[in-house]
Amino acid sequence: MKLDDLKQQWPYEHAHKSETDIRHMMSGRTVSVYRRIRRKAIVESVAFGVVLFVFLTGLDAHQNAWWVNLFFTGVIMLGIINNVMLYRSITLNATGAALHHTLRQTINRLWWQVQLSTLFSVLFFSSMLLFLLARIPLTDEKMMFALLILAISVGIRTWFEVGRWKQSIRRLNLCLLELTSLDISTPS
Amino acid sequence: MFKKDLKQEFIHMITRHQGIIHKVCRIYRDTAEDREDLFQEIVYQLWKSFPSFRAASKVSTWMYKIALSTAIAKFRKNRALQPPTIPLEGIEAEAVPAASQHPEKERLYRAIAQLSTAEKAIITLYLDDYSYEEMAEIMGISANHLGVKINRIKQKLKTLLNPNNHETR
Numbered sequence A: 001m002k003l004d005d006l007k008q009q010w011p012y013e014h015a016h017k018s019e020t021d022i023r024h025m026m027s028g029r030t031v032s033v034y035r036r037i038r039r040k041a042i043v044e045s046v047a048f049g050v051v052l053f054v055f056l057t058g059l060d061a062h063q064n065a066w067w068v069n070l071f072f073t074g075v076i077m078l079g080i081i082n083n084v085m086l087y088r089s090i091t092l093n094a095t096g097a098a099l100h101h102t103l104r105q106t107i108n109r110l111w112w113q114v115q116l117s118t119l120f121s122v123l124f125f126s127s128m129l130l131f132l133l134a135r136i137p138l139t140d141e142k143m144m145f146a147l148l149i150l151a152i153s154v155g156i157r158t159w160f161e162v163g164r165w166k167q168s169i170r171r172l173n174l175c176l177l178e179l180t181s182l183d184i185s186t187p188s
Numbered sequence B: 001m002f003k004k005d006l007k008q009e010f011i012h013m014i015t016r017h018q019g020i021i022h023k024v025c026r027i028y029r030d031t032a033e034d035r036e037d038l039f040q041e042i043v044y045q046l047w048k049s050f051p052s053f054r055a056a057s058k059v060s061t062w063m064y065k066i067a068l069s070t071a072i073a074k075f076r077k078n079r080a081l082q083p084p085t086i087p088l089e090g091i092e093a094e095a096v097p098a099a100s101q102h103p104e105k106e107r108l109y110r111a112i113a114q115l116s117t118a119e120k121a122i123i124t125l126y127l128d129d130y131s132y133e134e135m136a137e138i139m140g141i142s143a144n145h146l147g148v149k150i151n152r153i154k155q156k157l158k159t160l161l162n163p164n165n166h167e168t169r
Helices: A003-012 A019-025 A032-058 A066-091 A099-133 A140-180 B003-028 B032-052 B059-072 B103-113 B117-127 B132-139 B143-161 B163-168
Strands: none
Touching: A003 B103, A003 B117, A019 B003, A019 B032, A032 A066, A032 B032, A066 A099, A099 A140, A099 B059, A099 B132, A140 B117, B003 B032, B003 B059, B003 B103, B003 B117, B032 B059, B059 B117, B059 B132, B103 B143, B117 B132, B117 B143, B132 B143
16 A cells, blocks of 8 residues: 555544543543653652651751751742642643644753752752751761762752653654754655 | 633534544554543643634644644653564564554554654644645644655655565665
């Protein structure tokens, strides 16, 4: 079969969905990828809430300076907001603009997400260390050790976050390049 | 317009033009399960951007823009878009149930599945008989550029379908 033969049959190449099916799909609850991201966002947000509760009630938070507790609480809230933003950014992806423009926007949004996640990692682990070490007199060696732990923790989390999105970013960048470059899709 | 009316108008529109979504799903996903999932994702994205849709552009053009961008910007593990590793000439009918009825058509679909993401978008619009200008509007690139692209894709498909002929040339 040639491409033009398929072109003749193309208008008839599909099944049919009823109005009820379509109505059901409009909620977005049936989309597996959204379900997975929503579940992950909920689990992470609950975990942040538990961490906040344990730190503020079980680890003598009242002995800390008020701004240490406030900083820690604020960072946890930022983590929850970050999860909500991520979910919205993925589920509200379409704009109706030309494909080239939408792809560019999606790549920018993913990069923004990576940067936000990295910033959150720095703030989260810093606030946690500050919370735990605020009342302990630190020598230079201990301070270096704490900073080393901070750097490793941030590094590991950033590695996972970048890894999580870089495949999508690379794929979208390649697609964008193919759309604009005449050379990249030369028959092999 | 009340939300109920908007919803009803949207459902009618999707019912009438659902072929577009089916075609995009057919080209971009290999399994029935993945196609079903993408169909739902596209309907959801269309519904979310429906309030901002202006009748300035054709419904089909708007639908294609959203359907293609949703199919391409997939946020899932990379299993559906893996190109088939089975050589096209060696496909067994049992491996693809639909191939038992239309083996030639299935071979062509397999060849299309090996195109790149951007090439698939172009070929989807080409199969729906869109003019270069309309395709350019959907893709956001120039019509001249598209003409060159389409010729290359046709050549690539020919090579994929008849690798031996290509080698002996």
